[in-house]
Amino acid sequence: xxxxxxxxxVLDGLGDIQYGSLGGLTPLEYAKTPNMxxxxxxxxxxxxxxxxxxxxxxxxxxxxxxxGYNYLTEYPGRGPFEAIGYGFKLKEGDIAFRTNFASVxxxxxxxxxxxxxxxxxxxxxxxxxxNVVSTIKEIDGVKITYYHTIEHRGFLILTGxxxxxxxxxxxxxxxxxxVLKCVPWDNAVNKAGAVKTANIINKFLKEVYRxxxxxxxxxxxxxxxxxxxxxxxxxxxxxxxxxEPFEKRWGLKPAVIAAxxxxxxxxxxxxxxxxxxxxxxxxxxxxxxGKFSYALxxxxxxxxxxxxxxxxxYYSHKKDLDGKVSILEKIDKELPGIxxxxxxxATVLITGDHTTPCKYGHHSGHPVPILxxxxxxxxxxxxxxxxxxxxxxxxxxxxxxxLMPLLLSYVGLAQEYGLRSSxxxxxxxxxxxxxxxxx
Amino acid sequence: xxxxxxxxxVLDGLGDIQYGSLGGLTPLEYAKTPNMxxxxxxxxxxxxxxxxxxxxxxxxxxxxxxxGYNYLTEYPGRGPFEAIGYGFKLKEGDIAFRTNFASVxxxxxxxxxxxxxxxxxxxxxxxxxxNVVSTIKEIDGVKITYYHTIEHRGFLILTGxxxxxxxxxxxxxxxxxxVLKCVPWDNAVNKAGAVKTANIINKFLKEVYRxxxxxxxxxxxxxxxxxxxxxxxxxxxxxxxxxEPFEKRWGLKPAVIAAxxxxxxxxxxxxxxxxxxxxxxxxxxxxxxGKFSYALxxxxxxxxxxxxxxxxxYYSHKKDLDGKVSILEKIDKELPGIxxxxxxxATVLITGDHTTPCKYGHHSGHPVPILxxxxxxxxxxxxxxxxxxxxxxxxxxxxxxxLMPLLLSYVGLAQEYGLRSSxxxxxxxxxxxxxxxxx
Numbered sequence: 001x002x003x004x005x006x007x008x009x010v011l012d013g014l015g016d017i018q019y020g021s022l023g024g025l026t027p028l029e030y031a032k033t034p035n036m037x038x039x040x041x042x043x044x045x046x047x048x049x050x051x052x053x054x055x056x057x058x059x060x061x062x063x064x065x066x067x068g069y070n071y072l073t074e075y076p077g078r079g080p081f082e083a084i085g086y087g088f089k090l091k092e093g094d095i096a097f098r099t100n101f102a103s104v105x106x107x108x109x110x111x112x113x114x115x116x117x118x119x120x121x122x123x124x125x126x127x128x129x130x131n132v133v134s135t136i137k138e139i140d141g142v143k144i145t146y147y148h149t150i151e152h153r154g155f156l157i158l159t160g161x162x163x164x165x166x167x168x169x170x171x172x173x174x175x176x177x178x179v180l181k182c183v184p185w186d187n188a189v190n191k192a193g194a195v196k197t198a199n200i201i202n203k204f205l206k207e208v209y210r211x212x213x214x215x216x217x218x219x220x221x222x223x224x225x226x227x228x229x230x231x232x233x234x235x236x237x238x239x240x241x242x243x244e245p246f247e248k249r250w251g252l253k254p255a256v257i258a259a260x261x262x263x264x265x266x267x268x269x270x271x272x273x274x275x276x277x278x279x280x281x282x283x284x285x286x287x288x289x290g291k292f293s294y295a296l297x298x299x300x301x302x303x304x305x306x307x308x309x310x311x312x313x314y315y316s317h318k319k320d321l322d323g324k325v326s327i328l329e330k331i332d333k334e335l336p337g338i339x340x341x342x343x344x345x346a347t348v349l350i351t352g353d354h355t356t357p358c359k360y361g362h363h364s365g366h367p368v369p370i371l372x373x374x375x376x377x378x379x380x381x382x383x384x385x386x387x388x389x390x391x392x393x394x395x396x397x398x399x400x401x402x403l404m405p406l407l408l409s410y411v412g413l414a415q416e417y418g419l420r421s422s423x424x425x426x427x428x429x430x431x432x433x434x435x436x437x438x439x
Numbered sequence: 440x441x442x443x444x445x446x447x448x449v450l451d452g453l454g455d456i457q458y459g460s461l462g463g464l465t466p467l468e469y470a471k472t473p474n475m476x477x478x479x480x481x482x483x484x485x486x487x488x489x490x491x492x493x494x495x496x497x498x499x500x501x502x503x504x505x506x507g508y509n510y511l512t513e514y515p516g517r518g519p520f521e522a523i524g525y526g527f528k529l530k531e532g533d534i535a536f537r538t539n540f541a542s543v544x545x546x547x548x549x550x551x552x553x554x555x556x557x558x559x560x561x562x563x564x565x566x567x568x569x570n571v572v573s574t575i576k577e578i579d580g581v582k583i584t585y586y587h588t589i590e591h592r593g594f595l596i597l598t599g600x601x602x603x604x605x606x607x608x609x610x611x612x613x614x615x616x617x618v619l620k621c622v623p624w625d626n627a628v629n630k631a632g633a634v635k636t637a638n639i640i641n642k643f644l645k646e647v648y649r650x651x652x653x654x655x656x657x658x659x660x661x662x663x664x665x666x667x668x669x670x671x672x673x674x675x676x677x678x679x680x681x682x683e684p685f686e687k688r689w690g691l692k693p694a695v696i697a698a699x700x701x702x703x704x705x706x707x708x709x710x711x712x713x714x715x716x717x718x719x720x721x722x723x724x725x726x727x728x729g730k731f732s733y734a735l736x737x738x739x740x741x742x743x744x745x746x747x748x749x750x751x752x753y754y755s756h757k758k759d760l761d762g763k764v765s766i767l768e769k770i771d772k773e774l775p776g777i778x779x780x781x782x783x784x785a786t787v788l789i790t791g792d793h794t795t796p797c798k799y800g801h802h803s804g805h806p807v808p809i810l811x812x813x814x815x816x817x818x819x820x821x822x823x824x825x826x827x828x829x830x831x832x833x834x835x836x837x838x839x840x841x842l843m844p845l846l847l848s849y850v851g852l853a854q855e856y857g858l859r860s861s862x863x864x865x866x867x868x869x870x871x872x873x874x875x876x877x878x
Contacts, residue, residue, distance in 0.1 A: 376456055376796065376798065376799075378456055378457055378465070378805065378827060378830075379457065379827070380827060380830050381830075381831070392831065393830070394826075394827065395836075396486065396830070396835050396836035397835075397836070398492060402491070402492040402493060403493075404493070405491070405492060405493025405494050405804055406493035406804060407493070408804070409493045409494075409803045409804030412799055412803070414494065416496070416497050416801070417490055417494055417495065417496050417500050417510065418496075418497035418500045418514060418516065418517045418675065419497060419517060419612070419674070419675065420612070420674065420675065421516060421518075421606060421607055421608045421675050421676045425494055426494075434616070434619055435620045435622060436549040436550075436617035436618065436620060437550060437609060437617065437618040437619055437620040437621075437641065437644060438549060438620065439545060439548050439549070439645065
């Protein structure tokens with residue numbers, strides 16, 4: 001029996017809008033998904049705003065919110081998660097930035113961004129230029145650690161005394177726009193630290209440009225009509241955080257099955273165990289069958305199995321409607337084991353971390369569809385999994401932070417409010433932290 | 440005419456889940472309730488999270504929330520409500536605890552809980568042992584007041600200077616678990632007071648055990664194979680609160696008809712008048728007809744009539760599906776007077792304070808069904824009162840704190856936001872508190 005076990009399946013970028021070419025349906029509505037439809041029929045459906053209505057989540061803040069962490073007070077910024085995702089251990093006082101390789105042209109003493117991703121530079125070009133930037137080891141006595149990750153992406157860590165994450169982005173998030181000077185936030189608490197940090201970032205920009213502007217790779221790229229990667233733009237400053245572990249917060253022993261570094265990173269930061277599955281890639285060619293079979297194999301050992309599938313978002317960002325429909329059908333075909341676990345008493349949740357309309361090619365603030373099926377979940381009248389169908393479901397419209405309390409109720413582990421002496425909505429003290437009364 | 444009058448009917452523990460033995464319906468869906476169905480048909484239905492999605496309310500926090508009080512900032516803890524329910528007037532500085540008689544066995548210098556309710560001790564055994572515990576009158580210069588109420592339940596008041604409610608529970612809320620040492624909260628504001636209070640509670644535990652462990656009643660119980668009541672476990676510490684009166688907050692003159700001490704207690708604390716009805720018991724044998732007829736008789740005198748019926752929850756806690764169905768049908772039969780008042784212009788609300796699935800036998804975080812019918816309430820397409828039917832209703836999914844503002848709008852008494860100079864959503868100043876301008 002799998003009673004009390006939770007399968008938490010996130011199809012990245014699942015939500016979408018309706019298209020005339022799909023007969024006025026969304027990709028999920030159009031796709032043939034008999035297994036998801038069975039769960040939708042026997043369970044409760046609804047719409048979910050991962051953060052709040054209309055606010056497009058990043059994948060990191062979305063997952064934090066789905067796991068019951070407050071995106072406003074507990075989210076450390078994008079920088080730290082980029083570093084965490086690649087296994088970099090931040091230390092107390094470190095400042096982490098997400099970075100992009102970008103293409104700029106000097107103009108009137110400023111830089112104008114001609115491409116925010118340096119033509120989506122990748123492969124050896126990106127690797128070699130990354131190595132050049134990594135030669136910057138110190139500025140003003142502060143240690144500089146730059147890592148190139150994949151394509152135009154990377155992260156930057158400042159290590160030193162008296163720094164602050166309270167600084168602005170250098171990336172204008174637009175083209176034909178100037179690179180922005182890094183300055184302290186108006187409301188910075190550690191003003192001196194923010195001034196120091198901003199100065200270092202501005203010097204880093206100058207130094208990177210000096211190293212890259214005439215680099216042979218960039219000369220070659222220009223000759224080939226490609227955008228040069230002649231600057232690195234830091235943004236999303238943040239610090240090391242100390243999350244309350246998921247198991248302590250919710251009393252459930254969690255594990256993650258994911259290939260994408262960001263998703264693994266978030267889960268590992270929250271204390272999830274990582275289950276390695278051969279052949280998973282975070283791409284459409286991933287080992288879907290393996291993901292689900294490893295999840296099911298581990299249901300005895302864990303209470304909460306988080307399975308993340310990135311491929312849906314891959315097609316959404318590529319604006320590939322047919323690809324999105326076909327990967328959803330492919331995923332559905334691999335769900336019979338999940339259906340069996342549900343029949344055996346497990347509670348199954350399927351949702352997305354955000355909507356990525358194929359029409360946009362980027363995250364939007366539309367809600368995502370959600371279904372929850374389990375032995376103690378009321379069924380409603382929704383017969384098919386899809387955005388519009390779910391709008392008529394019994395879950396109505398929830399927020400990301402509602403999910404964990406709801407799931408605890410569904411598996412009978414929720415605590416009655418007020419029974420315990422605490423101002424908190426929920427307290428869970430692991431047995432090994434109990435203080436026994438002594439005679 | 441009853442226009443502007445509100446009948447607020449709470450069926451305790453109303454919500455449930457669906458059962459195969461009821462043809463896939465919940466007890467409320469299965470029950471024949473033509474009168475509730477008439478109100479559902481002519482009014483608006485929906486689902487209600489008394490506190491928030493997934494959080495199982497206690498009966499006290501649930502009612503506070505339904506009456507428009509914030510469960511996080513205005514809830515004083517379970518202890519005070521236990522005392523209030525039994526007519527004990529807390530004074531400023533008093534610390535109140537809810538208590539259980541429990542059964543413990545000493546082991547390696549600690550106590551192990553063998554039963555959290557001392558085998559649901561009751562009758563003379565409980566009364567006599569309660570009297571023994573009541574002989575503890577003082578510890579460390581602080582006055583001790585212990586009251587046994589019914590069965591294993593009781594409350595404990597500490598009266599003295601420099602105490603604090605910021606202390607943990609001694610009850611582990613589990614069996615084969617150690618009695619927990621009472622310690623200050625990590626984030627206690629009055630740390631010294633919390634240390635003092637915790638010490639007194641720990642001494643109280645020792646003293647109770649000394650008095651009870653070899654008491655003849657416990658010896659007799661052991662011989663009979665029953666659990667001894669050899670300790671009293673305090674939990675849910677809280678202080679006297681000063682609620683803004685309901686009438687001041689909402690501008691409605693309120694009265695309560697309830698038998699259960701906790702429900703009367705909450706209403707009395709908020710300034711409700713108590714309407715005595717002969718023969719009401721808080722049990723299935725209660726005088727249902729009397730409750731409704733006294734409510735209707737008092738509609739001229741009051742604006743807001745709160746009628747509480749406990750019997751539904753009684754069967755839910757007993758896991759008695761048939762009993763729950765039959766009490767719902769019995770209640771429905773007594774509603775014709777309420778229907779008449781509705782025809783005469785009154786606004787009628789029927790809901791529960793929480794879901795108690797018969798399958799669980801305890802409170803859960805599933806939402807409860809709600810209906811509101813009145814001359815200014817839109818009707819929707821729901822034809823029958825029940826959890827799944829209500830999920831398609833026009834009220835959608837509300838929270839407890841939404842009800843009072845909605846009801847004010849339905850009776851035409853809501854204030855337009857911003858018309859008055861105040862940061863509050865609503866201000867109501869009774870005429871006798873108006874300060875006239877003087878020349």
